[in-house]
Amino acid sequence: MSQARFTRRQVLAGAAATLGALAVGRSAHAKGSVTAAMYPGTWEEAYRAHVVPALKKAHDVDLEMTPLFAVDQIAKVQAARGAPPFDAFVLDPGPRVTGIERALFEKFDAKRLPNLGRLPTGMVDEWGVTVAAQVVGIGYNPKKLPRPKGWTDLLKEPWVSRLGMTGFQTTFGTVSIIEIAKQFGGSETNVEPFFVEIKKVLSKVAAIGAPASMPALFQQGQCDITYTNTQTVATLRGRDVDIEFVKPETGAVAFYTTMHVTRGSKELDNVYKYFDTVISAPVQTALMAPPNNFIPVNRDVKLSRDLPMASLDEMAKYVRHDWSKINPLRAGWIERFNKEVSK
Amino acid sequence: MRPRPAEWQLALPLGLAYAAFFLVPLLLLIVVSGFADEKITTPGLTQWRKFLGDSFTWKVIFDTVKLGALTVVATVLVGYPLALVCLGAGPRVQRVILFVVILPLLTSVVVRTFAWIVILGREGVINHTLLWLGVVPAPLRLLQTEHGLVIALTQIEMPLLLLPLLSVMSRMDPSLRDASAALGASRWRTLFRVTLPLSLPGLVAGCMLVFASATTAFISQFVIGGNRLVYLPLLIWQQSLVVYNWPLASAAALTLLVSVGFGVTAIAAVGRRSRAYAL
Numbered sequence: 001m002s003q004a005r006f007t008r009r010q011v012l013a014g015a016a017a018t019l020g021a022l023a024v025g026r027s028a029h030a031k032g033s034v035t036a037a038m039y040p041g042t043w044e045e046a047y048r049a050h051v052v053p054a055l056k057k058a059h060d061v062d063l064e065m066t067p068l069f070a071v072d073q074i075a076k077v078q079a080a081r082g083a084p085p086f087d088a089f090v091l092d093p094g095p096r097v098t099g100i101e102r103a104l105f106e107k108f109d110a111k112r113l114p115n116l117g118r119l120p121t122g123m124v125d126e127w128g129v130t131v132a133a134q135v136v137g138i139g140y141n142p143k144k145l146p147r148p149k150g151w152t153d154l155l156k157e158p159w160v161s162r163l164g165m166t167g168f169q170t171t172f173g174t175v176s177i178i179e180i181a182k183q184f185g186g187s188e189t190n191v192e193p194f195f196v197e198i199k200k201v202l203s204k205v206a207a208i209g210a211p212a213s214m215p216a217l218f219q220q221g222q223c224d225i226t227y228t229n230t231q232t233v234a235t236l237r238g239r240d241v242d243i244e245f246v247k248p249e250t251g252a253v254a255f256y257t258t259m260h261v262t263r264g265s266k267e268l269d270n271v272y273k274y275f276d277t278v279i280s281a282p283v284q285t286a287l288m289a290p291p292n293n294f295i296p297v298n299r300d301v302k303l304s305r306d307l308p309m310a311s312l313d314e315m316a317k318y319v320r321h322d323w324s325k326i327n328p329l330r331a332g333w334i335e336r337f338n339k340e341v342s343k
Numbered sequence: 344m345r346p347r348p349a350e351w352q353l354a355l356p357l358g359l360a361y362a363a364f365f366l367v368p369l370l371l372l373i374v375v376s377g378f379a380d381e382k383i384t385t386p387g388l389t390q391w392r393k394f395l396g397d398s399f400t401w402k403v404i405f406d407t408v409k410l411g412a413l414t415v416v417a418t419v420l421v422g423y424p425l426a427l428v429c430l431g432a433g434p435r436v437q438r439v440i441l442f443v444v445i446l447p448l449l450t451s452v453v454v455r456t457f458a459w460i461v462i463l464g465r466e467g468v469i470n471h472t473l474l475w476l477g478v479v480p481a482p483l484r485l486l487q488t489e490h491g492l493v494i495a496l497t498q499i500e501m502p503l504l505l506l507p508l509l510s511v512m513s514r515m516d517p518s519l520r521d522a523s524a525a526l527g528a529s530r531w532r533t534l535f536r537v538t539l540p541l542s543l544p545g546l547v548a549g550c551m552l553v554f555a556s557a558t559t560a561f562i563s564q565f566v567i568g569g570n571r572l573v574y575l576p577l578l579i580w581q582q583s584l585v586v587y588n589w590p591l592a593s594a595a596a597l598t599l600l601v602s603v604g605f606g607v608t609a610i611a612a613v614g615r616r617s618r619a620y621a622l
Binding site: 069071072074075078098165166167168169206207208209210212213216217220221222330331334337338339341342343 | 402403461465
């Protein structure tokens with residue numbers, strides 16, 4: 001058998017051809033497309049099923065998604081320093097404030113959204129548009145535990161010995177701990193009472209887990225009560241897990257998920273088309289339906305009976321937090337949480 | 344002998360890749376850790392002082408190294424006998440064992456880790472079996488404990504021990520063990536004076552890989568250990584991606600690098616000493 005022999009010229013030509021093909025590949029996707037950061041899991045699946053075809057149909061724009069959690073999006077754009085890896089952010093309030101502080105967003109021009117008039121007031125500002133709401137409360141297994149009334153019940157028997165907790169790494173974890181602290185005299189900026197109270201019952205707590213593993217821990221019976229959002233509860237119920245959502249007597253917490261244009265994006269037109277498609281009534285209706293279970297922001301959407309509110313305006317009564325006050329304190333809280341709960 | 348130019352040229356792509364993707368990021372890490380503020384504007388060693396001046400950090404470093412050491416011990420205790428079985432088995436059984444060993448590598452670490460939640464959970468396979476057999480009156484707490492994490496890591500890291508070990512063992516001359524037996528050595532004596540010393544290079548290489556991988560296994564540590572068990576990778580993740588304090592995250596990352604380096608060096612030293620003793 002003869003051996004294949006390559007001359008230096010052939011190798012160099014091959015390498016150049018490969019690099020050239022890569023370069024062509026890059027420029028080919030630039031036209032008529034938008035790259036958006038997207039939460040992995042439910043969000044990505046739902047957007048792939050509903051937003052991608054809707055955007056293609058309405059504007060002939062291809063949506064490419066980069067699955068990243070909110071904190072990862074901020075870190076990635078910050079590390080990219082002016083060469084954004086995606087055109088649009090999707091963020092919770094904490095990372096949103098960080099993004100504003102670190103100048104990672106383009107100024108937002110709400111007039112470019114034809115569906116703007118269908119959003120309740122306060123859903124758009126100079127930095128971005130709200131695309132979904134999240135309501136945080138208590139999820140519990142009604143077959144194993146009596147119905148809890150409020151946040152303080154989490155630290156009492158019989159609930160505490162079946163409690164699954166997460167720390168300050170996530171938005172829902174942070175706001176829930178703040179609400180627990182408030183019941184014991186704390187505030188948005190003072191979670192000390194939470195640490196005092198949790199220390200008394202720490203050995204009884206069933207699980208203190210990674211946020212991403214909490215649904216699995218609940219499903220496996222490792223814990224039977226936890227603070228969580230309505231979307232997670234609905235998703236677990238869709239998998240036949242015994243779980244019910246409880247609005248704490250002091251009020252459920254609401255926060256909004258917003259989208260922003262990445263600073264330096266070259267796809268401004270397509271980004272606004274993407275945002276407008278996301279907030280359009282048909283897409284918001286589809287995103288609300290199981291198994292997606294999003295809370296919509298478009299007034300034209302008829303709310304499903306599974307949602308904890310009868311109308312979007314009701315959310316104004318829910319507990320809200322000021323993340324510009326929380327963010328500077330969060331690093332200290334995380335450190336404290338590590339020290340208090342670690343064995 | 345000095346390598347011919349053509350030889351070092353062949354190594355050049357890998358060398359350049361190492362320089363670009365390992366040395367440069369490592370230098371960046373060192374530089375970033377030398378800034379005092381989160382926005383990386385003022386040079387200073389404030390973050391290092393804060394990090395290393397906290398007794399909690401030292402506890403976390405100790406726990407991280409201990410986790411690596413326990414995983415190495417458990418992996419060797421389970422893996423070495425399996426390697427011996429493989430050594431003595433026919434080619435068919437050897438293939439089956441090798442396939443079973445490699446199997447975990449074929450699935451994502453996330454899937455393997457979540458599978459361990461199902462196995463170790465309160466209503467998981469182990470607790471179900473123990474309750475059914477009447478061994479325990481109530482479910483044991485296996486998740487979010489160090490021993491639970493070591494059990495899971497033992498399975499997850501097993502291929503890293505067995506692959507180098509089996510590779511070295513398969514090259515051992517079987518006549519040496521036969522000679523040992525013919526000269527009247529018991530099976531145990533043959534194991535400790537012939538097989539073990541000859542397999543030491545593979546065993547040491549495997550232990551190093553398991554140690555380095557177990558101490559840095561963020562997903563497994565966080566998902567199975569939860570927030571109750573704090574290791575260095577969790578601190579790095581929190582500081583870099585949740586609170587964006589990159590100087591502190593860099594200090595933690597370099598500390599992890601040094602800790603793993605010490606652990607690996609220690610394993611290599613133990614390996615050298617054991618070989619000298621065995622010979």
